[in-house]
Amino acid sequence: MSVSIDITGLAPERIRVVPSPLAEMGMALHALSEPAHHPGLQGWTTSVSTRLDPCLADRLCEADFLWRTTFSDVFTPAAGIAGRRTLPGATLTEELDLLDKLSDEQFVDAALEFTCQSTYASRTVDRLADPRTRERALDLAATRGVQQVRFTQRLLDDPPAIRTWFRELLMECDEAFFSDVWARVQHQLAADARHKTELLRRKGLREALGAVSTAVSLDETGRTISVDKITQGFAETGDGYLVLIPTSLGWPHLWVLHRAGWQPSIMYPISSPGLSAPPSVEQLTLRMSALAHPVRMRLCRHLARGSYTTSELSDAHGMSAPEISRHLSVLKKAGLITTRRHGRYMQHQLDLSVVSRLGGDFIEGVLR
Template sequence: MAVTLLLDSPGTGSVAVQQSPLAELCACLHVFDEPGHHPASAGWVARAHAELDTALLATAAVWAPLWGAFRARYLLPLSAGSRRTLDDELREVAGLPIGDFVAMTAQALIGKNDTELGPRLGDDVLHRLRLISSSRMEIGARLRADPEGVRGELLDFLAAFAAAAFDAEWPALRRELERDGALRERELRRKGAMVLADFPTASVAGSATGSATGSATGASPGRLRLVFDKLYNATARVDDHRPCLLVPTVHGRPHFVIKHYPGYPVVIQYSADGTTTPTLETARRRLAALQDPTRLRLCYAILRNPVATAELATQLGMTAPQVSRHLRRLREAQLVHTHRRGSVVYYQLDADAIERLGPDLLSVLYR
């Protein structure tokens, strides 16, 4: 499964780096709600808990579905432009057409890119929310009864939370985001839209040519197709009228978020430190490689010291070609290091990759 972005030729200038205090605020709120998956932010979570009063903590828990794994689209930049303050971005949310606000909120509550959700919530939507959780159904019911009131309460909470636990943190975060943004902008000037292919979850699928493939996607001739490994399928166009905004995040690591709500810029939020989640295929290969008992014995044999194939064959009572086939599977799964001395190749287990497999798998599922 994948999200496919259809771009005009790489030099169109339809991709831009954009810093967003609102996006980082909501990354902080996501970390606050799910701290176990974000150990690098543990210090900030501890400080926030110490500084917030119980009423604000309780309110944060009520709104948490809006910045969960599928966060509301309006919590990321709604338009391209010069640097904005948090107040600027909150005003932009306040000016969002109420129908779009309702539909974006419903998407976040359900956790799906459901394009059928309209500006009015029907009984079917509330029924779906009820099946997910009573707290989400309660927000949905309030949203249907008084959407403007819900928006006002949410914006008031975001401003209050920022004042209590984010504003003091923001200057340091901004400097880190600016450093990353400068590097990304330099690459953007050098590569154009092809900078998107640098993300580890991305692959270039070629350009549409007006063939059957082109007509199926609605792509025009010469349009570049970039495919991002995700846990759902979607296709979105990027052009001068609908740019792609690259939004770095500190507290959002290791998530890689793509938002493509119709009529608004495509937004990619990525880790500012370069931390990335492995692809679903990489996680699958690693799990498959470790299912075999013989490969587990090999892992044990090369855990502490590098060992040559011939010696491994002796230790395991196998032929060298048999050992080589199993080592190839471990190498393809990126679970071993190799180095050569003369004509002999030595293998050693990548213990860090094994240790990360649990968190990496969880990150894949969170994506």
């Protein structure tokens, strides 16, 4: 599974690496609402949460669906501007001005993303005018509580009022905590953007994407970018831009904007407290499937304690050597065991370092 971006005909000068204060604010709000996703930010999230004004905290709860489970596209308004060649603003105010340029339908469509997962990439209805879609949005909001229903109803009934409310909310967040965050990280983000831009210029897109994340790759034809995620999606740059947005607060998330009609964008973390090269979704699936079989689980109990030959494992488990070999082959293909020659014999052992990382690999994979 992956999200693919068709970049056929995309000229190098239409690939931009640009920090975004509004996108970084979205990540900050997400970290505050889901601190378990960002253990490396625990000190910061605890500090901000404890000193946050109660009234502001209540208002944040009203709209937290915009950043709690899904990073809403309202935090990247430049991508929705007609022509698909608008870049993120240099300041939060500039980006909020871009947000004001989106139509009410665009704003509502992006804000209600959590109710429209199946139609995210190919919108076919006007969410403000279609009664069935409105009803569906309210039904899904109801599963999250009365407060969520009230907010969704207000959003559908009076988008301009909610847009004004949302802008004021973000400005209050900026004053309360985000201006300090941005002052701390903006130079780091700008430096990373310059580095990736230089890689693009000197070594090409493939090298630059590899530096963005090991989960991002360019196919052999140079026409399709694939982002390894436990989801599927498709976008195309057409005659617009591809924008890469660095974030200091984003790990482990690797976010891809592939909304129909919007400029494709990839927001990537510039640092990671985890592995430098986490396994792909395919590798993770192989490892978890390999360990799901009861015989292979019992083999792992032996192999975790030392090195054994196929014959020794066959005797210990009362199985034929070919049967043991087949199970060992599955474990080896998944990268869970190592094999080394000892004299005339081949010995197998569980790779404890790989197995010990499975929990973290799984969390990184599903949150990516």
